[in-house]
Amino acid sequence: MSRFGSCFFFIKTFYYSVESAVFQDAAFPEAPAISNDSLFLTSCTTITYSPDGSMTMKKEYSRREFIKKNTITGLGAACTMGLAPSLIAGSLSPERSHSARRNDTLYFDAFTRIGPRSHKHPEARWSLEHLLEEMDHCSISGALVSYTLSVMYDPMHSNLELSDKISSYPYLFGIWNVMPHHTDEFPTPEELGRRMREHDVRAVTIHPQSNGWDWRADHSGELLEWLNRNEILTILTSDEVGGWTGLDEFLEQYTSIPVLVISSGWIEQRYVLPLVEKHPHLHISFDRLQINKGIESLHKKGHSDQLIFATDTPSMSAGAHRTYIDYAAIPDDARAMVAGGNLTRLLGGQKPPSNRVNRDEDELMAAIRAGRPVPANLLDMHMHILDEGLHGAGGAGYRMEDGGPEGVFNLVNRLDYQGGGIMSWNGVVSSDAPAGNRTVASALDAAPRGYWGLASFDPTHYSQEELRSMIPRVYEDRRFIGMKPYHMYGVEYHDPSYDIWWEYGNEHQLYALIHHSRSDFIEVETLAGRYPNVRWVIAHAGGDFNWADHAIRIMQQHSNVYAEVTLTPVNLGIIEYLVEGAGEDRIMYGSDLPMRDPRQQLGWVVFSRLPVDVKRKMLAENAMRVIGPKLDSLPEYNRPVLS
Numbered sequence: 001m002s003r004f005g006s007c008f009f010f011i012k013t014f015y016y017s018v019e020s021a022v023f024q025d026a027a028f029p030e031a032p033a034i035s036n037d038s039l040f041l042t043s044c045t046t047i048t049y050s051p052d053g054s055m056t057m058k059k060e061y062s063r064r065e066f067i068k069k070n071t072i073t074g075l076g077a078a079c080t081m082g083l084a085p086s087l088i089a090g091s092l093s094p095e096r097s098h099s100a101r102r103n104d105t106l107y108f109d110a111f112t113r114i115g116p117r118s119h120k121h122p123e124a125r126w127s128l129e130h131l132l133e134e135m136d137h138c139s140i141s142g143a144l145v146s147y148t149l150s151v152m153y154d155p156m157h158s159n160l161e162l163s164d165k166i167s168s169y170p171y172l173f174g175i176w177n178v179m180p181h182h183t184d185e186f187p188t189p190e191e192l193g194r195r196m197r198e199h200d201v202r203a204v205t206i207h208p209q210s211n212g213w214d215w216r217a218d219h220s221g222e223l224l225e226w227l228n229r230n231e232i233l234t235i236l237t238s239d240e241v242g243g244w245t246g247l248d249e250f251l252e253q254y255t256s257i258p259v260l261v262i263s264s265g266w267i268e269q270r271y272v273l274p275l276v277e278k279h280p281h282l283h284i285s286f287d288r289l290q291i292n293k294g295i296e297s298l299h300k301k302g303h304s305d306q307l308i309f310a311t312d313t314p315s316m317s318a319g320a321h322r323t324y325i326d327y328a329a330i331p332d333d334a335r336a337m338v339a340g341g342n343l344t345r346l347l348g349g350q351k352p353p354s355n356r357v358n359r360d361e362d363e364l365m366a367a368i369r370a371g372r373p374v375p376a377n378l379l380d381m382h383m384h385i386l387d388e389g390l391h392g393a394g395g396a397g398y399r400m401e402d403g404g405p406e407g408v409f410n411l412v413n414r415l416d417y418q419g420g421g422i423m424s425w426n427g428v429v430s431s432d433a434p435a436g437n438r439t440v441a442s443a444l445d446a447a448p449r450g451y452w453g454l455a456s457f458d459p460t461h462y463s464q465e466e467l468r469s470m471i472p473r474v475y476e477d478r479r480f481i482g483m484k485p486y487h488m489y490g491v492e493y494h495d496p497s498y499d500i501w502w503e504y505g506n507e508h509q510l511y512a513l514i515h516h517s518r519s520d521f522i523e524v525e526t527l528a529g530r531y532p533n534v535r536w537v538i539a540h541a542g543g544d545f546n547w548a549d550h551a552i553r554i555m556q557q558h559s560n561v562y563a564e565v566t567l568t569p570v571n572l573g574i575i576e577y578l579v580e581g582a583g584e585d586r587i588m589y590g591s592d593l594p595m596r597d598p599r600q601q602l603g604w605v606v607f608s609r610l611p612v613d614v615k616r617k618m619l620a621e622n623a624m625r626v627i628g629p630k631l632d633s634l635p636e637y638n639r640p641v642l643s
Helices: 003-021 063-080 084-103 128-138 148-154 155-166 191-198 217-228 243-253 266-278 294-300 318-326 332-346 363-369 405-414 433-446 464-475 496-508 523-528 546-557 572-583 600-607 612-630
Strands: 045-049 055-059 107-112 142-147 172-178 202-208 233-236 259-260 283-284 379-385 418-423 452-455 480-483 511-514 535-538 561-564
Touching: 045 107, 055 243, 055 496, 107 332, 128 318, 128 600, 142 155, 148 155, 148 172, 191 217, 217 561, 243 259, 243 266, 243 535, 266 283, 266 294, 266 452, 283 561, 318 332, 318 363, 318 600, 363 600, 363 612, 379 433, 405 433, 418 546, 452 464, 452 523, 464 496, 480 496, 480 612, 496 511, 511 523, 511 612, 523 535, 523 546, 535 612, 546 572, 561 612, 572 612
Parallel strands: 107 142, 142 172, 172 202, 202 233, 233 259, 259 283, 379 418, 418 452, 452 480, 480 511, 511 535, 535 561
Antiparallel strands: 045 055
16 A cells, blocks of 8 residues: 555544544535444444445444544554644544534524413422523523413513513513404504514414414404514414314415414324425424424425424423434534524524523533533433334324334434433333333344343233243343333232232342322332332433422432433423432433433433533433342343443
8 A cells, every 4th residue: 555545544544533423413414425324323333444445334342442442543543654733633623613613503592481370389490580590501592582471461561561571681582472452452463563663572472272362253364464464473382273273274374474383292293294394384393392303304304494493491491402403413504594593584683692602511511512422421211112114103193203223223322322221112102011022122132232121011911820921031031120010001000910020020129110100109109118129210200390299209218219300391490309309319311212302301411500420420320320230130232331
């Protein structure tokens, strides 16, 4: 090989070593002959080049070992040729430029909501001060702000009150709630327009259901035609206009109103996605539409200009929602559109005066904002799996893009997971426990290093004698170390029909991930005392402050009870509340993927106000405490190793 050929080989080796370490798939769009996904097939894949430039892949090293090995090899060889300075500059400059672009992305939140609300838990966030703190903490540059009293009290009186409240903050812009004027409670459209111009309000909400008016009525058309004629951004939920059929009708009738639908659940994809295809003036946010790989699939279909960043802060975590966009495998220009560009366009150029960045963020938060994997170990305590090739599970809107092993592991490898606990979907929600256990075993066959399984058994379809035979047979596969009951079996977990499983788990020191099926959590409380060798992990403890109160109470009483936090609401402040109440060694990260995309759940933890060392405990170290008694019995390949 010539001197030049040797240099070229080593430069390519180093360049792609660095490129593979970068999280964002689109960071190096010029990369030849390698698909984005192939760079992240597993956490133990190395890429090497032969002298003719051909590529080979070898599944051998952990991702960190791979980066270290190839970087040292490439740099060492280059340095012997006297090329190190130019090599480093040439190879790292694309990443540096990419990170700079990413950190310059302006996040403009399309929907936040302040004000009092009924049935509020004392710890739930609600005020303008809470909103400002969260925006500062999560580097959110600006926001549209709505006001609960504009819906629950007199709309125009409260609209003006809102504008007065936020007038001192040039990066906050009001969302006014509007309604027809015919009952002398609200201005005419012309007068409304004058007042909106006076207060520079360019977005409205409508609440026909909550405020008791019929958007289909002839007299309502006067207001709606005014919004249509002036192309006023109108923010609503589908329920307010009569559900998804009503929304379709609304969009058909008012084709010039740019509509942003908020608060759609991930379980409503089969309604939402066809309407996005049908109506180009429909825009969606991902505040509760936390669909697995949704932002990538919608971008691929050409809908990036219909995607809007909105958080419903301060009740929800802004950091959770920005992580979904920060980590999206889309080009930077598309990311900038979703983060704030689309909203600015819909508002006719209105936007925050500058990019606001939290200079006191920790290294985990900074990594997410730059689109890099967090510098921490990640073990996911709540992972579901579908059979290979499936994108959903039939009933109740359970659509899960790329929900089989290939899709799931590609995504979590991009997040740089070290492992996690895998359970089925068909074995729990679909109530076919034996098939679910087979699905988990197949997923573990395809999994990277560090993953283990949770088995399911149903005492309503199988007799005690059958269970006595089935349970040990499944656990003969040493990769299974967990127990995953489910409330859809229709039997409370402390029912005697489950005892045969719990006794086996207690004898063999298994752990259980348990969804509470009663509001009083008495099942967990009862079982924790009865079976002390089982570590009982409460699922979804962060889903509600009242749930958190129960979980904290039980963890204070029983040292073998833990909690993981995942759920769609990503309640602001609840993670800190759980840690304060139960201790920093008892709370764990989980994602519930592929029901929900894992990125919001990860961002929820990373952008919490906890110290970095406590975040690291939540992200992996506490999970190791739970699976610790079974580590030695796990096959070496399935044993997670923390760096």
